[in-house]
Amino acid sequence: MTISERDAEQGRFGLAELIDFELQLASDRARPYQELLERDRQIALRWRAQPKTPQQMVAHWVAALRRDEGAPTAGEKVARAHGLANLLVFLSFALIGVGVALAVLQFTGDHPINVLVVLGVFVVLQLINLLVTVAAFLWSRFSPGFLQQFPIVAVLRRLIARLVGPDHAGRFWARRSLYGGVERWIWFRTMQLGALAFNIGAIVTFMAAVSFTDLAFAWSTTLRVEAQSLERFCAALALPWRGWLPEAVPSLELIDATQYFRFDAAYVRAPPGMRVRDAAVAGGWWPFLLMCLLVYGLLPRLLLVMWASWGAMRSLRRLPLDTPEEAEVIARLTTPWVHNVHGEDPGSVAPLGRGRAPLPQPAPLGNDQEAIVVRWRDAEIDPDRFVERVRQRLGAAVEAPIADAGGRDHVEEQALLARLEASQQQPMLVVVEPWNAPDRGFERFVRYVRQRSHRQRKIYVLLTEGGDAQQHAVWAGYLAELADPYIAMGEA
Amino acid sequence: MSKASIEVPRFAVVGRVNKGKSSVIASFIENDAVKISPWPGTTTECVRYDVEVDERVLFSVIDTPGFEDAPRALHWIKQREATAADRAQRVREFVDAFEGTDEFVEERRLLRPILEGAAILYVVNGDEPYRKNYETEMEILRYTGEPAMALINRSGSEAYIESWQRALNQYFKLVMLFDAHAVTWDKRRRLLEAFATLHPSWEGPIREAVVALRAQEARRHYQVANIIADMLVDALTLHLTAGLPDERALPHEKPRLERQFHDELRSIERRAHQKIATVYLHRLDGWSPEADIELESRDDLFAKETWDVMGLSPRALLTLTVVTGAAAGGAIDAAVGFASALTGTLIGGLSGLGVGVYELTRRYARASQIAEQAKSMMKPSEHGYRIRVGPHPSLNFPFVLLARALSHFDRVRAWAHARQELPPPTATGPKILDQVDVDTRKRFTKTFSTIRKKYRDVPREARSELRETVHRIVVEHTQPRERDVGEGPHAT
Known part of the structure; x- marks a missing residue:
């Protein structure tokens, strides 16, 4: 999310700018008003082109104040911390995806992989997770801080607080802050980024397993499910791609043939000469499973990551900047600074006659005068x-x-x-x-x-x-x- | 310096010792650094005050020592005068002739900037009678040939104004009345516009200065509105809690907490009032409306007199509560298709009346026990009891704060920089909030109610709306006042 100073000068308003803006407002509260007036107007006078929107104006203002600081600002640190958090989340969840895929696709040759487990883990559970996170995100609109209930967010917030110091973090996490409105998008994006990485890890592992091992899929359930029902379920799942990728839709024959008790009889307990044909049938599930992973795992997360990124950017661009304190900065930047300059006045305002003998009253002069x-x-x-x-x-x-x-x-x-x-x-x-x-x-x-x-x-x-x-x-x-x-x- | 090279208008403020030259300058350019004292000889050197707008000098005002020996100086000049065309040259010779001596020190100092092209702003004290010896000064100034105007600095008495005007009109192109101790922005503007008439080429810079001053004044109104809006939010969201070891501490701790709460509200108001003074470049450090005054007396925020004079009048308050109650009841009547024969409206109106009567008597907030409050977000206390006071429940309380802030704003605006202290409040007149229409009052009431309800996290929209409404009130509040004041400067 961090953006370069050049971007800021062009009026782009990023997370770093937002945090620095709020921290600057906090530190300006203790400064004399005249000093702020002079400082801000001088910043505005140095602009080569007049910014068009309040956001652009504030971005220029923050960039100008940053230039004087030299060292990375708290906003830049937070933006970097968010970037680091995203990277950590991405790598961790990619590894988790790999691990989960390896566990689910574990195939020793003795027993085929249960298709329903694959669907359960990579489609059903993921969809439930997706619904929960989206619902939590929507609820956070009305209950600020709700996303902090998620352990991943809580841990990452602690990491950020440690990086920038609790005082700074306390200021931009305070109530009324502009950051509060943007933060929910950022954490939602991080969460979806993790889910995306999970799916990428799982898909890569799946493809590796398909490419380099001989997987056999079957399906079994304790419930009384007929092959026709599963076929209808699979057809429904395959709806998005059945028109243009019919190979990735399991046929009734495949479903029927790979029901575990039949498959087991034909495959596991069949004479060795028969196994090869049935093994080929068992592998016929993989295009469908891959498409499920892509369409119900990867694609929604990709879309949510894009939506969250757009939402974060949009909320940054549409910051209201209309509370008294924020509006004040705009006013200082846009109003002429009227002041006067003068030399030293050597005049004295000290009372006269101090330390002198008191003046006498007029004494009578006498008749002859x-x-x-x-x-x-x-x-x-x-x-x-x-x-x-x-x-x-x-x-x-x-x-x-x-x-x-x-x-x-x-x-x-x-x-x-x-x-x-x-x-x-x-x-x-x-x-x-x-x-x-x-x-x-x-x-x-x-x-x-x-x-x-x-x-x-x-x-x-x-x-x-x-x-x-x-x-x-x-x-x-x-x-x-x-x-x-x-x-x-x-x-x- | 040749006259042709002078682009920046310059005005030399001249006159007799102790006639208010420095006071006029201090008030005109809003500068507390100008040395003012009742002791003669405070201004011993010419001090130039450059009025800059965004670091560009628009005009300069020069404070000069007063005339001290004008009759003798005029005598010297007249002795050498040949024709009217020679007069300016003679004045120049006069200045040069005594260079390096201790003769005519003040006269030489004050004449030099005039001979270098500064226009003359001759200041007399209109509270004192006119005497013919002033004519020597006016004569010398006329001899310089520079554009000149006269300013009758008066603070009360009208007795001598006419004689001054008759005399000054003979010597000056323009004569104006001015009260250096009661200068509003409008009066400053009018004086500045009068300057433009002295020299045709100065019209541009002066017009630019007027535009800048107008923008500055608009920004000040905006800033005052921001300060008042922030004060209202801070006051309406203030709440204090205290944990008590057991019930026996309640009689002692409850009044203590209530006292602390009301003191904190006073402090919020005081800080806001100090900030309003800062907007107009005044300092009110250490000042408070209750200074040296017992609590519950005249000037206290919670004094009965304050609530009688400030805030909504009993009639306005009752109207507001009755109308609101009747509207709510009317909505119920409408919902049942008016089958209730306006019973809802009647009951709502009566309830509103009851609330209004109760509100009239409620000036103080009371502490209550919150240990068992289900809605409380407080974490369980290790103490047995937890009491809370605030937010202040009175409907009229924010209106009292608003009215007091507007009243203070009036005083600050009327506070000329020539004055040492904040002028006293205007004595009588209509209640300050009477000018606010019923719709605005209702909008205020609604916003105040939202802020109070959501005191833990005030919605940005509420703060923003409050800021806009207060700004409108502030702007409306200033307009009629400035038309009314309109006393000066007057051209004569």
């Missing part, structure tokens, strides 16, 4: 209300006009810097809106103020109303990072 007020980035305030609040909270007056910095007009900011340079130690109140996070522009502005005026000038950063705790914390952290002891933060 006039503060310069700066609106940072167009922060909105009600000037009158603000002036009043500064007076109440800081005890200081506000020097007119209220200036702007960081706004649309940079010239305005330059004028402010000149004013600050002139005023030197006069406190500066910077009104900011909490949601406008501090930035390099603000840092540069503070630096300019420090560079151009007195280094101990008090700078109070006053946050307007609104904003959340996080935005306040951002300002506090940012200002703390400046490590300027003359900067304080409060509310406007």
Whole structure:
């Protein structure tokens, strides 16, 4: 059943591929989804031609994954094990066929071979066996694992489990597995292959015995069977070939002549001069027996082997692949893989101000002080209300006009810097809106103020109303990072 | 790099510090690696994110540091401006003039990709009031001469949107609303389609990206359906057994086994929910719906509140059982040629009503003794008693699981990558399964019943049918939602 990698690449799905597919699904369960997405899509992108059916797609997928493994996969091992099992079964049953034929056709010259025993062993028993195995096979459709009741299947399964390891075997023998649906065909085929080999062994032995020994056939039974009845029975058996091979149909004369008690009298107890003629009559059964072996032994088994092989192949080709996990693989193979690639982001998300001294609250400035007020980035305030609040909270007056910095007009900011340079130690109140996070522009502005005026000038950063705790914390952290002891933060 | 050589559309996401540029990118390209923090200066370098479809770059998004000193930069440029035709050149000179200095570091970094041909995606925070100083940034961007659009990133307040729109419309070809914290696939698609309008030659790649995203979304729906279907099968086939030394252990072991059984069901659900998050590139490791919540409280799978809100409503459940019972009774009436005067239908309907009423109260599975069960496939135990719990018998149980999975799916879809945590469940609204028609409910009930009955070996057909039905429900579930959401991005 194992097929080459080239076959797999062409989309053929064999037993090895099926087992590897199921084992791959099992091992993929523990892998991150993104990894699977990337891996499978890259496999699909390497295909020279788009597979047409899900089976072909999965066969390509398994072949691609195998290529990376190198060593024989579990599926290949199982497929080989099945091949080995088939060979063993074939050889064993061929030998059994030879042995049984030798036993049945044992002829020492003293007693003729009973035709009914030959028919019983090679036709009746075989037909019963055939019916039993076919019925068991059909029943296994409704009762998975039923074929495992047969000792031959049980023994071979043990052999396979030993070859691939119980863990792997446990996975593909698990319930819900796809392999379960195919396995019954495979074991049925193995069983029929054994029966075929048995018949081949028996027929070869029969022909050898006919060719190289002088066999004598007779028939006898304890039951009251007339020659006419046996003739009718034989004619019925010979129905498939009587039209085109009449020599292989025993005549009533032959049947009558070879009934054991007559035959014995004529052959065994006859004077030596008479034996030769009767011996020739006794050998007249062999074409009929050979045809029985061929038609009721070999041919049905050959047909069943072919049917089982076709069934196994068909079930492999028609695997539903429609359970969620299996459908998922198809989806991964057929859908574009959207992802993004990016370089390293050196940015830091660490909070600011950690390990720095906490920022002080603005201290009262005193009545004799006039503060310069700066609106940072167009922060909105009600000037009158603000002036009043500064007076109440800081005890200081506000020097007119209220200036702007960081706004649309940079010239305005330059004028402010000149004013600050002139005023030197006069406190500066910077009104900011909490949601406008501090930035390099603000840092540069503070630096300019420090560079151009007195280094101990008090700078109070006053946050307007609104904003959340996080935005306040951002300002506090940012200002703390400046490590300027003359900067304080409060509310406007 | 000359502009003519640029084939891959590139978008530089620019704006003021801490206005949500990185959040927009993270949500837009679904990337958790984008560094987002409330602290200013998180993005210090330009980071390019190539969006690839099957290893081919379709477009790039560049995260840039924010404007920090735009008024001064504009002042520098304006001082050297001669005519409008010179403006782009002046911006280029500005970037070159301060190369190697620590002046205008952020401005130079963010302007460079734009000068190399990237389109501009200007991001402002619509939750904050508009201030005129933003015009300096917009002016500089306009000076570059590159195609530009603006994105008003807003998460709640509408108060400032109008003023932002009025201002932005004067500077940008296209202005859109966007909520980086509530981005669905549909919103991403619309934003992407808007990009195509910026540059005629980008239409092809953008359309290709949209097609790929659409296919990706369809695959995600498919995968979510697979996960939910697998979860339902796992939950409906779960059964636990325990061997007891003697009858005295029964009062202790029975509740223990029942508890273990329900915990295992919770675990099955949790794993499925985590997998659904993975489909949308989110991680929910360690998360569980019951985190920090006592069992039997709001969010527990078996809480009364859960069953009241999720699963089939009492009316739907009763309708289902009554209709099923009446149909069964009606079949008997039909078999006797309606000689029974619809007695079968009546009795069937009443029986269905009784079953429905009973089902309404049954949330927990109970353990039962199985030692004497003839149907049990268990091997004879060396213990005297063997108890089993499961599969869960409640008719409503799989519907509760299904509804909770769909609800979780909604949350995951609404989970933008700019958010740290899974968004809370949507507060109120119709019951999630109300949209499922009666026929589908009946089909579900039948499939659930098959799975429960054949819990030892669920037929592939049942799993396959469940997958298909769940997939249909998932697809139907997403369609109206995405139409409803439709809030953005909106062109203004």
